[in-house]
Structure formats: structure tokens, C-alpha cells
Amino acid sequence: MRIALTSCVAVVCSLGCATEPEVKDPPVTDVADGGHEERPADGTVKTEPIPDDGEERPKPVTGIGMGAPREPGQGPKVDPIQVTIFNRLLVKPKSPDMPESEIKRVAEEATGQKVERLRKTAVKYYLVVFEPASPARTAEEQKALIAALQQSGAFEVVEGDQLMTIK
Numbered sequence: 001m002r003i004a005l006t007s008c009v010a011v012v013c014s015l016g017c018a019t020e021p022e023v024k025d026p027p028v029t030d031v032a033d034g035g036h037e038e039r040p041a042d043g044t045v046k047t048e049p050i051p052d053d054g055e056e057r058p059k060p061v062t063g064i065g066m067g068a069p070r071e072p073g074q075g076p077k078v079d080p081i082q083v084t085i086f087n088r089l090l091v092k093p094k095s096p097d098m099p100e101s102e103i104k105r106v107a108e109e110a111t112g113q114k115v116e117r118l119r120k121t122a123v124k125y126y127l128v129v130f131e132p133a134s135p136a137r138t139a140e141e142q143k144a145l146i147a148a149l150q151q152s153g154a155f156e157v158v159e160g161d162q163l164m165t166i167k
Contacts, residue, residue, distance in 0.1 A: 086137040087116070088161035089128045089145060093154060096124055103128070103154075110152035111145050127161065 093103060104115045107128050117129040130137075130145065142160050149158040 083136045084132065085161055085163060086139055086142040087130045087132055089149065090121065090125050090159050090161055091128055091149060091155045092125045092157040094156045098154070100126070106152055106154045107149060111148045113145065
């Protein structure tokens with residue numbers, strides 16, 4: 001019984017793995033007037049430019065997604081996360097009852113920077129997002145923000161936000 005089953009599996013696998021021979025294009029192509037022309041043996045095809053008949057054709061859409069075509073350099077300005085990550089800090093207030101308005105006020109006073117967004121995260125932590133700086137904030141400037149918030153004395157933990165990686 002095992003031999004029969006094994007041989008059936010082998011036959012099915014060999015049939016499923018078989019490849020079909022490669023089919024080449026025929027050397028003759030049809031032409032609009034019903035005739036045909038010979039294609040050279042090296043496979044090259046003669047092309048002629050399309051005559052300009054005065055009709056305006058739509059411009060090709062470039063980029064990803066749907067929408068109106070854009071000229072290069074136009075469109076929304078989006079900072080990549082590698083730049084905006086230095087605007088973000090995670091803080092855990094010493095007082096669990098500290099209101100969000102107070103966290104924002106302390107962060108702005110301690111750093112001298114405007115807080116763009118404040119959001120509660122897991123385990124009594126808050127994400128503090130500072131407004132983007134021009135030029136973009138660096139890792140060293142983020143460390144200075146962390147030090148300023150630690151010196152304020154209002155926070156138990158202050159650390160820079162990190163990019164999550166998939167393992």
C-alpha cells in the first residue's frame with residue numbers, strides 16, 4: 001500500500017513540475033492593410049514616431065496612488081518618520097493625577113518649545129510631540145529636550161520615542 005501511495009505521489013509531482021517548452025514569436029506580423037511584413041531574424045522591430053495631429057493628449061500620471069498629475073516638486077510636504085522622530089518624547093509624570101494641560105504647560109516652559117500634540121499612551125505614559133523645527137531637529141537636540149524635561153522635576157521618566165522594528 002505504501003509503495004502504491006508513494007509512486008502515485010511521485011507521478012503527481014513529476015506531472016506538476018513539468019515545464020512547457022518556450023514558444024517564440026512568429027517571424028511575421030500583420031499590417032493594417034491586410035498584408036504582412038517580414039521581421040528581421042535578430043528580432044528588432046522598426047518603429048516610427050506618431051504624427052502630431054494637433055490633439056491634446058492627457059499627461060501620464062506619475063507616482064503612486066490616484067489623483068491629479070503633479071509636476072515634480074509639487075504636492076504635500078511630508079516629513080519622513082526618520083526626521084520627525086526627534087520631535088517626539090515619552091514622559092511619565094510623577095503624579096498620576098497630573099492633568100494633560102499641566103503636562104503640556106510644564107513641557108513648553110521647561111524646553112522653550114511649543115507642544116504640537118499630547119497623547120496618552122500605555123501605562124500612564126504620554127507622548128509629547130513638539131512642533132517641527134527648521135532645520136529639522138537632530139538626535140542631539142532631542143537629548144537636550146530630554147535633559148530639560150528631566151530637570152523640571154515633574155516627570156518620573158523622560159525618554160525619546162523610538163521607531164518600532166519588526167523582528
